[in-house]
Amino acid sequence: MTGKTPFAQFPDRIGLTRSVRRIVYVYLAAIVVFAVGQVVHPGFARLDSIAAILTVASFVGLVAAGQTFVVLIGGIDLSVPWVLNAAAILLVTSSLGQDGRAVYALLLTLGMGAAAGLVNGVIIAYLGVPAVVVTLAMNGIMEGLTLGLSGGMTCDSCASYAPPFVQDAVHGNLFGIPTALILWVVVIAGVSFVLSFTTFGRKTYAIGNNAKASYLAGVNVRLVTMLLYALSGFFAALAGILLVGFGGQASLGMGDPYLFQSIAAVVIGGVYVLGGRGHYLGTAAGAVTLVALVSVLMAMNMPDYGRNIIYGIVILILLLLYGREEKQE
Amino acid sequence: MSEGPATASGPTAPAIEGIKLSRAFGGVQALAGASFSARRGEVHALVGENGAGKSTLIKILGGRLRADAGEVRLAGGTVELDSPDAAHRHGVWTVFQELTLLPWMTVAENLLIRREPRGAFRLIDRARMAKEADAVLAGLGIHNIDPRGLVEDLSLAQQQIVEIVRVIVQDPDILLLDEPTSSLGENEVEWLFGLIRDLSSRNKCIIFTSHRWKEITDVADRITIFRNGGELGTFTEIDENRAVTLMTGQQVDALYPERPALEAARPLLEARALNGPGVSGVSLTLRRGEILGVGGLAGHGHRELFFSLFGAAPTTGGEILVNESKVRISNPHDAIGLGIALVPEDRKTEGLILPMSVGTNLTLAILPQLSALGVIRGGHEGRAALNMVGKLKIRTPGLRNPVHQLSGGNQQKVLLARWLLADSHIVLLYDVTRGVDVATKHEIYELMTSLAREGRAVLFYSSDAEELAHLSHRVLVMREGRIAAELAAPGITAEDIVSAAVREATSIVG
Numbered sequence: 001m002t003g004k005t006p007f008a009q010f011p012d013r014i015g016l017t018r019s020v021r022r023i024v025y026v027y028l029a030a031i032v033v034f035a036v037g038q039v040v041h042p043g044f045a046r047l048d049s050i051a052a053i054l055t056v057a058s059f060v061g062l063v064a065a066g067q068t069f070v071v072l073i074g075g076i077d078l079s080v081p082w083v084l085n086a087a088a089i090l091l092v093t094s095s096l097g098q099d100g101r102a103v104y105a106l107l108l109t110l111g112m113g114a115a116a117g118l119v120n121g122v123i124i125a126y127l128g129v130p131a132v133v134v135t136l137a138m139n140g141i142m143e144g145l146t147l148g149l150s151g152g153m154t155c156d157s158c159a160s161y162a163p164p165f166v167q168d169a170v171h172g173n174l175f176g177i178p179t180a181l182i183l184w185v186v187v188i189a190g191v192s193f194v195l196s197f198t199t200f201g202r203k204t205y206a207i208g209n210n211a212k213a214s215y216l217a218g219v220n221v222r223l224v225t226m227l228l229y230a231l232s233g234f235f236a237a238l239a240g241i242l243l244v245g246f247g248g249q250a251s252l253g254m255g256d257p258y259l260f261q262s263i264a265a266v267v268i269g270g271v272y273v274l275g276g277r278g279h280y281l282g283t284a285a286g287a288v289t290l291v292a293l294v295s296v297l298m299a300m301n302m303p304d305y306g307r308n309i310i311y312g313i314v315i316l317i318l319l320l321l322y323g324r325e326e327k328q329e
Numbered sequence: 330m331s332e333g334p335a336t337a338s339g340p341t342a343p344a345i346e347g348i349k350l351s352r353a354f355g356g357v358q359a360l361a362g363a364s365f366s367a368r369r370g371e372v373h374a375l376v377g378e379n380g381a382g383k384s385t386l387i388k389i390l391g392g393r394l395r396a397d398a399g400e401v402r403l404a405g406g407t408v409e410l411d412s413p414d415a416a417h418r419h420g421v422w423t424v425f426q427e428l429t430l431l432p433w434m435t436v437a438e439n440l441l442i443r444r445e446p447r448g449a450f451r452l453i454d455r456a457r458m459a460k461e462a463d464a465v466l467a468g469l470g471i472h473n474i475d476p477r478g479l480v481e482d483l484s485l486a487q488q489q490i491v492e493i494v495r496v497i498v499q500d501p502d503i504l505l506l507d508e509p510t511s512s513l514g515e516n517e518v519e520w521l522f523g524l525i526r527d528l529s530s531r532n533k534c535i536i537f538t539s540h541r542w543k544e545i546t547d548v549a550d551r552i553t554i555f556r557n558g559g560e561l562g563t564f565t566e567i568d569e570n571r572a573v574t575l576m577t578g579q580q581v582d583a584l585y586p587e588r589p590a591l592e593a594a595r596p597l598l599e600a601r602a603l604n605g606p607g608v609s610g611v612s613l614t615l616r617r618g619e620i621l622g623v624g625g626l627a628g629h630g631h632r633e634l635f636f637s638l639f640g641a642a643p644t645t646g647g648e649i650l651v652n653e654s655k656v657r658i659s660n661p662h663d664a665i666g667l668g669i670a671l672v673p674e675d676r677k678t679e680g681l682i683l684p685m686s687v688g689t690n691l692t693l694a695i696l697p698q699l700s701a702l703g704v705i706r707g708g709h710e711g712r713a714a715l716n717m718v719g720k721l722k723i724r725t726p727g728l729r730n731p732v733h734q735l736s737g738g739n740q741q742k743v744l745l746a747r748w749l750l751a752d753s754h755i756v757l758l759y760d761v762t763r764g765v766d767v768a769t770k771h772e773i774y775e776l777m778t779s780l781a782r783e784g785r786a787v788l789f790y791s792s793d794a795e796e797l798a799h800l801s802h803r804v805l806v807m808r809e810g811r812i813a814a815e816l817a818a819p820g821i822t823a824e825d826i827v828s829a830a831v832r833e834a835t836s837i838v839g
Contacts, residue, residue, distance in 0.1 A: 198703045199696040206693060210682045216641060216673060217693040217747065218665040276684060 022270030022278075022322065026285035029268075033292040041299040051178055053295050054288065058184035059246075061287035062239040063258045064265040065191050066117070066232030068283045071266050072195075073208045073225060074275030075124065075131040077232040080262055082142035083116050084255035087240030089150055091166070092250050093157040102163035110237050116142060117233020121226035131229075146252075153252050162244045170245035180242055184284075187235075191280040204228065208275030264311065265290055268318055342405045344369045344534040345390060345421070345503050350399035351558075352385050354734065359385040361558035362399065367503075367551075370532045372525055374545045377555030377576050378766035380736025383538045384426060386555075387507045390536070391423030392416030403503075420502030424509055426764070427677075428488050430480045430495070437462035437476035440495050465498055470520060484628040485512045493521065504528060506537035510544055511764040514626050514792070515827060522548045540766055541793075542569045577768040584767065585799035586775050588818060589782040594618050596653060597786040598669070598755045600638065603647035607633035609810040610647070615755065615786045620777060622801030623790040625830040630810035631790045632674070635759050638788075639671040640664040651755070665694055670753030672744050674760040680744045681732050688714045688728035690743050694751045717746040722772070738769025745776060756780055758789035762796060774800060794823035794830075806830050 037044035063080055070077050087109045095105035116138060123134045150158050161167070172179045195201040203224050206214040215221045239258065244250045269286030271278025293314065297307045343366035352360045360382040367373040375383040388394040390401060392410035400407050403419055410416045413423070430439050437458045438445075446461060448454030462476035471494065474487055483491065489512045496504065504525075510518045525535050525548055539545050545552060546569075553563040554575045561575050594617035603611045607630040615621050623631055636642035638649065640658035648655055651667045658664050661671070673679040681690050691714040692699055699710045714728050721742045725735055732743055741761055748756060758777070762770045777787050777800060791797050797804050798821045806814040806829040814829035 197705055197707075199700050199705055200703060202689065202693075202696060202705060206682050206685065206689070209684050210678070213679055213682050214693070216639075216661050216671060216679055218662045219693065220660075220662055 023282040023285055025321075026269055026282055026289055030285060030289040030292055033289055033296055037292065037296040037299060040296065044296065044299055051181070053292050054184075055178045055180050055246075056295075057287045057291035058180045059239050059243055060258065060261045060265055060291060061184050061284050062187060062235050062242065063262040064269075064283045064287050065187055065280060066235035067262040067266050068191070068269075068271055068278070068280045069204065069228045070131065070232050071263075071271050071273060072204050072275055072278060073211075073228060075225070075228070076135065076263070077117070077120065077229065077236075078132065078135040078259060079116065079120060079138035079142060080232070080236045081255035081259045082139045082146060083113055083233050083236040084240040084243070084258055085250075085252065086116075086142050086146045087113050087237035088244040088250040088254060089146055089153075089158065091241050091244055092160040092162055093150070093155065095160070095163045095166075096157055097161040097163055099163045099165045102165045105163065106166070106241065109241055110234060113237020113240070114230045114234040117236075118226060118230040120233065121229030124229060125222040125225040135229075153250075159249070161248050162241075162250075166241065166245040167248060170242055180246070183242070188280065188284050195280060200224065200227075205276060208277070210276075261287075261290060264315055267315055270322060272322075343367060343402070344404060345536070346402040347386060347390060347396075348400050348402065350386065350389055350396045350401075352389065352394060352397050358558050360389070360396070363555065363558060363560045364399075365553055365560055365563075367534050367536050369534050370529055371550040372529050372535045372537070372548050374549035374552045375536065375538045375555060376540075376545060376552055376572060378736070378768055379738040379764075381555040381576070381766075382558040383555055384507050385558075387423060387505050387536070387538065388425075390416075390503075391421060391425075391505050393423065393425075417499070421505065422496045422499050422501035422503070423505040424493050424496050424507065426507040426511070428492055430488055430492055432481040433479060435459075435477055435479055436466075436474060436483070436491055439480055439491060440465060440476070440498060442495075465494065469494060469497065469524065486514060486517055486627045489513055490517060490520075493524075497524065501533065503534045504536070506535070508538050508540070508764055510539055510541060512627070512792075516831075518544060540764065540770075542572070542767075573767050576766070584771055584774070585796075586778045588620070588800065588802060589618060589778050591616075591619055591802050594784075597651065598638070598788070599650040599653075600634075601648045601650070603634070603637065603644060603649070605633060605637050605642060605644040605646075607810050608637060608644075611807075611810070611812055612647075613788075613805060613812070615788050617784050617786055618781050619802050620781050620787045620789065620800055622797035622804040623788065623807060624794055624797045624804050624826040625807035625813070627792060629807045629830075631807055632759065633810070634807070635671060635673075635757050635788070635790060638664070639669060639757060641671070665751060665753070668752070668754040669757065670694075670748035670751060670755065671757045672741075672748065672759060672761050674763065676737075676740050676744055681740055683733040684731050686729045687718070687723070687725050687732050687735065687743060690732045691717055691728075691747055691750060694747050713750055717750055720749070721746050721776070738765045738772075741765055741769065741773065745773070754785045756785055756787045758787060760790055760792055763792060770796075794826040797821070797826055798823045 034045045034050065043049065063084065067077055067080065090112055091105050091109045094108050095101040120135050120138050123129050124131050170180050174182055195204065203214065203219050206219055207221055207224055211221050240255065243254060265287040266283050267273060267286070268289055269278065269282030269284070271283060294307060297310060346366040348364050349362045350360050350364070351362050363382055363386060365386060375386065377383050385394065389396050390410070392413045392415050395411060401410055402408065408419060410419070410421070440462050441458055445453045446457040448457065459476050466474055466476060471490060474483065474491065480488060480491065489509065493509060509521060513521065528535055551563055551565050552567060552572070554561045554572060556576055556578060596614045596616050598615040600611055600613050611634055613621070625631060633642050637644045640660045640663050649658060650656065656667055658667065677683060682693070688710065692710050696705065699706055699713060711728065717723070718725065718728065723742045723746065724739050732740060735743065762773055765773065777789070780787055801821065802818050804816045804821055804826055805812050806816070806826055808830060816825055816829070
């Protein structure tokens with residue numbers, strides 16, 4: 001009874017076991033989607049096609065890493081689209097397409113993303129303004145700043161390309177695996193480690209489940225909240241860098257799809273939208289499922305509106321399934 | 330005198346019966362084939378330790394939970410109470426232990442919900458609503474609760490009273506109350522019992538749970554004792570020792586342990602002229618090895634005092650000294666670093682993180698010590714947590730089970746264990762025995778005295794004056810945010826504490 005419980009796998013039972021089951025569901029869903037794709041469009045599940053889909057999923061997955069962090073404490077980051085967009089433009093304008101300036105531009109861009117997130121976090125944590133309001137405002141501010149400073153993308157440096165170094169890195173591959181994908185795997189490993197095995201991860205779950213009790217147990221709720229939003233900004237900027245490396249040039253509105261997709265990946269991945277439960281391993285699987293689904297629908301020549309309807313239905317069905325599971329526990 | 334297990338019958342058919350009810354939560358069998366019956370015109374008390382199944386039974390009878398097996402009968406006929414609404418249609422109403430009021434609505438809106446008086450165009454007539462609520466409250470002898478005020482602004486005791494009134498106005502045939510008195514002061518308890526006696530004289534059936542033996546014998550006609558999810562019998566008369574023996578399955582000698590000897594030791598914690606919202610000019614000295622009680626009516630600044638000593642409530646003046654040097658405590662993190670611990674009153678919302686595991690809850694305050702470079706060392710953590718589970722005899726299926734699966738008393742022990750792990754020397758206990766069963770109370774008392782004996786200092790507030798009188802070396806009685814009286818052992822009585830507390834103070838009812 002009390003004495004000999006195996007204790008080796010301490011990430012919290014709620015943090016993991018339930019999520020483990022969900023993550024398995026989501027991976028199964030991804031496999032089903034690929035199988036359906038292969039049926040309706042032979043060749044869909046070929047290795048190179050899978051690699052291409054996973055690469056696209058990695059962009060969503062990176063944004064969703066930050067989104068996972070903030071959703072775990074019951075928050076949300078709506079500033080993702082324009083933090084991402086601003087990052088992409090900042091990278092090209094500060095590097096002017098020169099490898100010599102690449103490191104400086106990369107650091108500047110990632111710093112800008114983290115700083116925007118930090119400002120979100122400070123206002124949410126210290127002034128107590130709801131995250132929806134703060135991050136929505138930040139999205140507007142970033143949009144305005146981006147448009148204003150780039151003169152609506154008419155500035156001289158705006159037409160610059162990403163440094164060749166960055167482009168090569170994103171397009172390159174290691175042992176036949178696309179570099180973007182490898183980076184994503186590293187991020188998955190890192191974020192999962194942080195969530196499962198560090199004090200920071202433990203505090204994140206604690207705050208998501210009960211912020212007041214966490215505070216009274218000595219957890220610095222404000223600091224953790226601030227850092228989580230900073231991480232969200234950082235990951236949005238990282239995704240922006242990869243996207244501009246992938247496409248070569250930056251454009252206005254390139255971040256727009258990533259708000260819906262990052263939240264969808266989090267939800268499909270089984271992270272509880274009110275916080276406290278879920279894991280990035282689930283979100284990552286959610287991103288793969290989502291992107292694979294879109295690809296199947298495109299392969300079937302499904303028009304845009306039809307794709308959106310199916311998107312919505314899939315998310316509703318998954319939430320219903322998760323809700324049922326929750327009740328059974 | 331025993332009537333034996335309640336299989337019912339007699340000239341009057343039971344008003345309500347539960348026959349061989351079972352219910353499990355996860356792996357925990359909360360009720361295991363328990364039977365129970367109560368008659369019209371009687372006040373029936375359910376007693377037992379936390380986790381004995383009383384609350385589960387109340388929830389099943391009140392239609393809030395479904396039994397896995399067994400049936401509920403009303404006036405001899407089987408009924409399907411599959412929702413609170415279904416129970417209401419049969420005249421069965423429940424006052425639940427946790428408050429179910431809507432905090433951001435007014436008292437009147439809460440009292441008259443779904444029965445709002447309508448005016449022109451069938452719109453809600455707010456003026457009439459307030460007037461009706463006024464009449465309801467006055468009719469029940471309640472003053473000092475403004476029907477136009479928000480529930481959120483009421484004290485816990487006031488909210489509990491509104492909760493009770495909300496059910497009373499429905500004129501229940503069968504009234505279920507789950508620990509209705511745990512947040513009430515003495516006057517309010519008297520008020521409630523008057524109400525209960527009145528209902529029983531009108532041939533209603535009242536079933537309630539309580540951990541306070543005096544209240545049970547004061548008002549109950551019959552008592553049913555529960556242990557481990559089953560009933561052990563229904564009694565019209567039983568003395569406390571026998572009842573406790575039945576409830577716990579063991580003899581509890583003296584409920585209150587001996588006070589540890591107090592030497593002239595150095596002060597560990599001092600407050601000098603502390604001011605803040607709800608606290609005015611409080612000075613106190615807490616010495617090594619001392620148990621310092623704080624008493625008084627609910628809502629007189631105790632909570633604010635405890636929270637400001639722990640850095641969780643703002644202060645506007647005065648100073649705090651730890652180990653005789655002035656300190657700045659601006660948040661709980663600072664306080665914990667200075668060796669101060671707080672066990673708050675509401676373990677479910679302020680103390681524990683209910684969905685998370687027993688282990689996580691135990692180690693949350695000492696994560697830095699259990700980690701290297703921010704990475705938690707699983708083995709260290711497991712050993713530390715297991716050690717405490719053993720030391721405090723916490724009854725849990727395992728460290729990884731969510732803490733909400735534990736009974737109330739064991740949850741309270743998890744919280745105390747958290748601070749033992751943190752090796753806190755100044756332990757602030759805020760009403761930690763409220764709603765805790767006798768056997769666990771005894772264990773908590775033992776723990777308190779052993780803390781003092783080890784040279785730690787305990788500051789504890791309790792709504793139970795008896796407890797303060799028996800355990801404290803000194804008792805400070807607070808009234809309107811000030812220390813109104815200081816009583817020193819030996820010779821402290823509960824009466825002294827209560828009379829010091831109520832002098833000039835106003836009460837909610839009366």
